[in-house]
Amino acid sequence: MSGAANPVMNLDPAQEDPAKLAEFESRIAAGVLIEPGDWMPQAYRVGMLRMAEHHANSEIVGALPEGEWITRAPSLRRKLALTAKVQDEIGHGQMLYRVSQDLGKSREDMLRDLCTGKTKYHNCFNYPAPTWADIAMIQWLIDGAAIMNQKTLADGAYGPYVRTMHRINMEEAFHFKSGEDMVLSLMSGTRKQKAMAQEAFDRWWGPSIMFFGPHDKPGCEQMAPMRWRMKVETNDSLRRRFVNRFAPAATDLGLVIHVCEKDEQGLVTDKRVDELCVPDENGNWGVTDPNWDEFFRVIRGNGPCNAHRLALRRFSYEQGGWVRRAIAGGETILPPAA
């Protein structure tokens, strides 16, 4: 479950061999997939690495809030499904770290950079999941957004990433359907269940709208990430499709779409009905622009759960150190006390 990062392209392609760069771009334009042994501009290599590494980090951190709920799942089937989902997400992380390794960064470096906050993961995983309904909404809305994004990433140009997306999407389809089933069950349940689902929906609708990243810059289609098919659809286009899919579905389910104010813990303190979230004459749904100050605050590490997520990840990394040392054949000691 993740949206991949917008690759940061701060290396100048003008530094590259013009003939090679022209050939590379013509191959991309012709729909040729780039394989690891092919020549590629350094900016492309670095951009793909950042994108794949951010995606891998997001898979790993994204499993943390869901893992907390395995022991409290409301039935055996839900417990099995959530356990399988968490296992899948960690597996996705392993596959994406592998793609990143081929682009030039060691797995150990990536794991350590995640622990120290040097590299980032998706902002939506810095929000709390205080009830079971939050797990349902994460799987319906966030995995739904991730599928929308990852279906387009599977049409990208870098062969290993594309192959990994195809494999990941197969499992994301289960995560999404399972979440959809949970939301539908809650909304066809008791008054208390419906209220719990509405409160969770209020917490997750905003992060879902922000999932696709900030508004597009003018001319983004001509910039390197899209020209090189690292991304194939703009943030705003993906967001529009998401709203057109999920806003009417939520409304038909009986959920009310609110614009919410949240406290420092990410819990809703005030809300009003989103009057803009209605269809226009063409059937396109509007939506109130999310709070982008909140978005950037979370990205910079000051969201409700940033510190806790990173601490838990670092705790796991340090706890697992003795296993890695044992595997490496070196001397090891007992694990640190939990």
Place this chain on the structure above:
Amino acid sequence: MSKIRQRDFTFADELPPRTDGGTRSYVVYTARKDGAPHRYAGYLNAPDIALATEYACEHYGQDEACTGIWVHLADDLTETPCAEESIDPGTGCDGEDSDSDSEWVVFTQKRRGDIHIETGTVRAPDSAAALSRAVSRHGAGTVQVRVVPMERIESTEPGQLIWRTHDQSYRLARGYSKSVRAKWAAVRKNEDIEEYRKDDIENHF
């Protein structure tokens, strides 16, 4: 929430010492049914091939029907550069197989971006000769040919159970399709459900 997750974590300023260098990269292939060719599944890192095979069974053997797994060190493969168009088999050089030569498994990639699929075997004295023979015999209609010494491939035992046969519908999208459809039908019109489903990943339902 578990007590571990509720605690206040305190850490040293620095991360503990690095522990990398203990694992190597392995390539994994899976077969979907007995006798079917092995298809590229992915990579993994492991300290040795025995553990790599165990990891592969857990990681790649459970996400789709799987009856057999092959694992080899990434360093053990030899392959042609990935061509833009189909390989010319004439660029390879065929020769008589000799029982005294090693056996090499041939994998081919039909188009760029496709996965590598087991295509056959050749016998040859070394990797260069094996690749050349593989190109000559199996290169037509492919963009890349890969050879791996059979003796370097770790394989699960024939008939060894990997894909569990108990009910796993809880971990498959299609395990939810009917109940989800029925629940939507109670609150939405059919055409709205169909419109909504357009963004599903269709081939997994």
